[in-house]
Amino acid sequence: MKINGSEIIVECLKEQGVDTVFGYPGGAILNVYDALYKHSDEITHVLTSHEQGAAHAADGYARATGKVGVCFATSGPGATNLVTGIATAYMDSIPVVAITCNVTVPLLGKDSFQEVDIAGVAMPITKHSYIVKDVNKLASTIREAFRIAKEGRPGPVLVDVTKDVTANLAEFKKMEIEAPKRKVIDLTDEDIDKAVSMIKLSKKPFLYVGGGVILSDASKELREFADLVDAPVCDSLMGKGAFSGHDKKYTGMIGMHGTKTSNFGVSECDLLIAIGARFSDRVTGNAKKFARHAKILHIDVDPAEINKNIHTDASIIGDAKEVLTRLNAKLTKQDHTEWIKHIEEYQKKFPMKFNKDSLNGPNIMENIDRITKGEAIIATDVGQHQMWAAQHYKFTNPRTLLTSGGLGTMGYGLGAAIGAKVGVKDKIVINIAGDGCFRMNMNEIATATRYNIPVIEIIFNNHVLGMVRQWQDLFYGKRYSATVLEDQVDFVKVSEGMGAHAVRVTTIEEFNKALEEAIKLNIPCVIECVIQKDDKVFPMVSPGAAISDAFDREDLNKKEAEAKKASK
CATH class of the missing domain: 3.40.50.970 (Thiamin diphosphate (ThDP)-binding fold, Pyr/PP domains)
Incomplete structure (x- = not known):
């Protein structure tokens, strides 16, 4: 034909x-x-x-x-x-x-x-x-x-x-298209056996999970593996949802804005097992000081990632689902009760703290988690709001966080949310944006309203480029060059002009009411949340520092008080 x-x-x-x-x-x-x-x-x-x-x-x-x-x-x-x-x-x-x-x-x-x-x-x-x-x-x-x-x-x-x-x-002749086979060409029994041996010798193992686990649909195998190894689990930004945020073994994100529990735990472990992760600079901090006490076992489908950023002691090249399946078949149940208890002590000692009475990023995210029962698909743009979403929404399933992790693309989230809602119609889809990011691709609200794609756009409006300003505040002597967005743009009117239901909120009570209404309306909705311009993302690791040097607001206040005292 x-x-x-x-x-x-x-x-x-x-x-x-x-x-x-x-x-x-x-x-x-x-x-x-x-x-x-x-x-x-x-x-x-x-x-x-x-x-x-x-x-x-x-x-x-x-x-x-x-x-x-x-x-x-x-x-x-x-x-x-x-x-x-x-x-x-x-x-x-x-x-x-x-x-x-x-x-x-x-x-x-x-x-x-x-x-x-x-x-x-x-x-x-x-x-x-x-x-x-x-x-x-x-x-x-x-x-x-x-x-x-x-x-x-x-x-x-x-x-x-x-x-x-x-x-x-x-x-033209039609063809039947076969699903691609999982890549196991470089997967050897020797590599599997060496990994099993390393796991059995370990007394303080830690699992570091990346987006490769999600891409290979290996969440079920990962849960089984974590139970067999009896190890705490942290994730990268891209790995969110691969392992349930509600699981007792889960310690939160690792890296620049990771939890102290994950950062301290990885810094103390004797075996770090990285699965489908690439050791990005945002995860490792100072690479020379990363997981210094640990042997590192790296599992990845791409051989180019092995030893690229962090030197490994052993590696397995292959699809994460296939690798974990083979490891699980050879592993016997390990027992690391004391190590798990030690990590749980960190979790109690270093909880994520924030004001639960005011309208702020962490409080908004925890209320979104509560109202949606953790079942929504969350898209984000890039900045402080992205990190608050990663820290405070409990992702329980894979493919529920859509975010630009590698390129860090401002304006990504709204288009991604529209695509997700078109593909998964039965899920609530919410995009978390900053006011700076919303300006980048706000025109896609018109796409949502044209087709009545019921995405919910939540804007964290602090009238500044929040993450850049946070760096200026902490590392550039409070010189706020080109990061202040105090102007005449009215996001509610702009959104209404494109056909969306839009509302501005200034309290957490108003936000909860607005979100519940948006879910009920099931049409394109925009919620502008007016938050404080000096709110920051904590914990944080300074550029060039080890992740074991993570600090939070209390550490910062203590350091400033000591400096003030010393200057007298």
Whole structure:
């Protein structure tokens, strides 16, 4: 059967089970949109307000559903507007296929109108990027793009198609697409046996869990492994929900804004088992002082991560689900009662403290957790609000925190929340934003209202760029350069102008009432929370310091008092 390139693209999407595409049309991609129109009963297209919103929505859809997210954009600025979203997905290993269209083959390389080498631009931020100039290679390229996006360590792939290819005819034969096999090519019995031996010799083991556990759907195996090892469990930002936040063994996040329990515990353990995590600088602090007393066992699907940031004593390369399954089969139940008791003492000694009477980030997050019973999907932008969400919402299940961990993309959360809600319709989906982040992509409120996608946008408005200001306050002598946002923007009026239900709150009682109403209304809602500009995220590790040097407000007050006393 001969069909044109645009129809081939749509048929290939159907082969992959794609039911939703996020995008924005333009001249070069018009043929594809025309083909998509004819299949609107099979593939839903969500028109976002900006191409970056489309990329973030595809990313959020992928994180929440476990499927590949798909976004479309036209040539030139349409394609380049996807770049931040593609880079966000790449840094967090999220499977996204971005399909763009370019000028015709004869116009390539001639600085034609809206021409850009997007395949070249995207090369460093994708697992692979293609430009298709021959319609006969189009179907195989798209199929390969989806395979690459899903297999091994997932990630984004870009396919750029010239406009003449979208119109040219070629033979097309449908294919049955097989699910990618879990990567075990480098997994050996010797590695498993060595890991088991290390675990059995350990008296103070600690588990450090990353996003790879979620990507491999290994939460069940992780719970079994933690029980067999009898070890406390901490996580990275990307690992939230892989291990239940309500489990007694859970000690909270590790790193720059991790709990003292996790940071102190990892600093004292004799065996650190890292699973699907990459030892980012936000986790390790001073790498030379990280887990100095521990042997390190690193489990990861990507061999490039082994010994990249932290030297390991042993490693297992393979899919986390497969590795944990094999380890669990060989492990006998260990007993580390004294070690667990020691960690529990830390938990009692260093609880997360905040004012439960005022409207502040931690209090808002704990009330969201209570009202949603911990069952919501939480998206976040980047900054103080992101850290408060990670610290104070008890994530019990995987794929319930959508956040830009690697790239730290302000403006990510609203698009991601829209994508998640489209993909998982029966869940409450809430985006946590700062006022600075809301300004970045607030136009996506119009996307939510256009399709009546009932996301709840919660803005922590402290009238400053909170996290940057926190650093200026602590490390830059309170010189608040370009971080004050005292202006005339009214977020409630702006949101209402785009068709959302919006309300401003100044007390925790008003917030709880507003959130309960938003859930009941089941329409796009915005809640602006006016909080104090000097609220900070604690605990914190200073740049360049060891995570064992984590400090909180009490430590800071004590240090300031001692300095004041010494200066007299």
